[in-house]
Amino acid sequence: MKNKIITVIFIGYIFAIFILNIVIKDIDISYSERRYLTKLSKITITNIFNGTIFDNFEDYATDQFVFRDNFRKLKVYTIFKVFNEKDYNNLYIDDKYIYKIEYPLNINSINNFTNKINFLYEKYLDGMNVFYSIIPDKNYYVDNNYLKIDYNKLFHIVINSMDKNISYIDITDCLDISDFYYTDAHWRQERLADVVDKISANMNFNITNNYQISSYKPFYGSYYGQILINSSIDEIKYLTNNYIEKATVYDYSSDLVKVYETEMLGSVDSYDVFLGGATPLIEIYNNGASTNKELVIFRDSFASSLAPLLIDGYKKITLIDLRYLDSDLLNEYISFSNQDILFLYNTTIINNSNVLKINVN
Numbered sequence: 001m002k003n004k005i006i007t008v009i010f011i012g013y014i015f016a017i018f019i020l021n022i023v024i025k026d027i028d029i030s031y032s033e034r035r036y037l038t039k040l041s042k043i044t045i046t047n048i049f050n051g052t053i054f055d056n057f058e059d060y061a062t063d064q065f066v067f068r069d070n071f072r073k074l075k076v077y078t079i080f081k082v083f084n085e086k087d088y089n090n091l092y093i094d095d096k097y098i099y100k101i102e103y104p105l106n107i108n109s110i111n112n113f114t115n116k117i118n119f120l121y122e123k124y125l126d127g128m129n130v131f132y133s134i135i136p137d138k139n140y141y142v143d144n145n146y147l148k149i150d151y152n153k154l155f156h157i158v159i160n161s162m163d164k165n166i167s168y169i170d171i172t173d174c175l176d177i178s179d180f181y182y183t184d185a186h187w188r189q190e191r192l193a194d195v196v197d198k199i200s201a202n203m204n205f206n207i208t209n210n211y212q213i214s215s216y217k218p219f220y221g222s223y224y225g226q227i228l229i230n231s232s233i234d235e236i237k238y239l240t241n242n243y244i245e246k247a248t249v250y251d252y253s254s255d256l257v258k259v260y261e262t263e264m265l266g267s268v269d270s271y272d273v274f275l276g277g278a279t280p281l282i283e284i285y286n287n288g289a290s291t292n293k294e295l296v297i298f299r300d301s302f303a304s305s306l307a308p309l310l311i312d313g314y315k316k317i318t319l320i321d322l323r324y325l326d327s328d329l330l331n332e333y334i335s336f337s338n339q340d341i342l343f344l345y346n347t348t349i350i351n352n353s354n355v356l357k358i359n360v361n
Contacts, residue, residue: 020066027064033225035268037063073228080229089226092146096232097182098223099138103147106351110154113353114161117343119360120298120327121163124336131203132343133169134158134350135302137185141177154347166343169202171195182232184221185348186271189305190237196309203340205293205313211239216265216273236270238305243312246288252281252333259284259308274304280325281333282318284308289315294339298322300349314340327358 030037038059047053065071079085086092090101121130134155139148159168174194179187187195193209200207217235224233244259251257257276264272275282278301294316297303300323307319318334330336349355 017066021061021064024066029268030063030069030225040064069228076228087146091223091227093227093229094142094144094146097138097142097177097180098221098227099142099146100185100223101147102137102139102149102348102351105149105153107157109351109353110157111161113345113350113356114158115360116327116353116356116358117166117298118161118163120358121166124330125341126165128336128339128341129203130166130341130343131169131199132162132166132345133171133199135187135344135346136172136175137347138177138180140172140347141175141180149347149351151347154350158350167202169199171198174198181219181221181234183224183234184219184271185223185346186221186302186305188237189239189274189309192306192309195306199310199342200313203295203342205291205295205310205340207310208241208243208312211241213237213239214260216270219270221271222269236265236273238273239309241312243286243288244308246286247308247311248285248287249275250283250285251276251279252283253279257282259311271301271304275307275319277301277304278321278324280321284311284317284319286311286315286317288312291315294318296320296334296336296339296341298341298343298345300345302346303344306344322356322358325357 026039027037028039029035038056040060041047041053041056043053047056076088079088087101092099092101117132136151139146140151155172162168171194174197175187175191179191181188190213196207196209215235215237217233219234219236221234238260240260247259249257249259254276259275260273261276262273264270264277269277271277284307289312291314293314295310295314296318297307298320299307300321303319307317310317318339320330320334
């Protein structure tokens with residue numbers, strides 16, 4: 001009787017899951033994973049014979065499986081609570097913040113980074129007002145026993161290898177862990193006043209620092225969907241003023257955009273509200289500028305939320321992301337003359353500098 005009961009329960013469970021997978025509507029977006037889920041392709045003779053329909057169905061069945069996120073949470077919970085693992089996929093939680101382990105220190109990558117920046121200076125920027133700043137990742141501001149790179153050594157190598165005509169702006173003392181999102185690698189725009197003040201003082205431009213704050217919640221950062229448990233949910237706040245509202249933004253990959261693409265809130269990645277997310281080349285025009293000064297920022301995604309706060313200091317700001325634009329093409333889009341130049345990269349990029357498309361030759 002016991003065997004019969006177990007068999008009936010098991011068959012009932014399998015049948016129930018089968019029925020639920022049929023009747024429950026497919027989900028378009030997994031907000032926890034920040035990606036679009038696979039949809040079932042239309043069945044045709046062609047995709048049956050070339051086998052693509054079967055590959056599609058395998059991905060579809062995995063993505064649309066009922067209670068998928070619950071099973072994923074159970075897996076992570078088991079890893080942490082049952083097997084007492086300290087991290088999962090190089091992610092760990094400390095006081096509600098999710099961190100990604102960045103280790104070991106890649107000396108070759110750091111030297112490669114400084115060589116690339118020095119090459120750009122010599123080729124395009126010699127004699128201009130050129131600055132650089134390093135954004136520490138979240139691990140810099142936490143004191144625990146997890147593996148992390150030797151940040152002092154990283155800073156030492158960069159500072160001593162960089163061309164001496166490129167001035168260093170140290171912003172490490174302008175930040176702490178509360179200036180970052182719980183579930184994401186990025187910093188919070190509303191917490192960048194000290195960073196803006198430090199940069200503006202060193203580069204000699206004026207900033208109003210008078211903003212209205214808008215917010216959106218919940219924001220699921222890039223780490224949230226990979227770990228799913230024991231973390232606070234984030235809120236995105238974005239700052240605006242007359243200069244930001246009147247600014248014109250031109251994205252070379254999608255024409256005119258806005259400083260804040262609010263339709264991106266609630267999308268796969270709500271952080272894309274800042275200038276529409278990752279893109280090779282953006283120009284921001286300050287239509288209320290009282291100066292003719294221009295700024296060029298060589299940047300990663302952190303600058304997407306910082307750049308709007310610099311708008312009232314310049315007539316034009318150009319953002320260049322060399323992860324997506326080859327440096328050999330710069331002359332086709334930009335005429336370097338008397339602009340201010342800022343290289344702004346986070347430590348993760350410096351420790352993995354092969355992502356920058358700068359051809360040193």
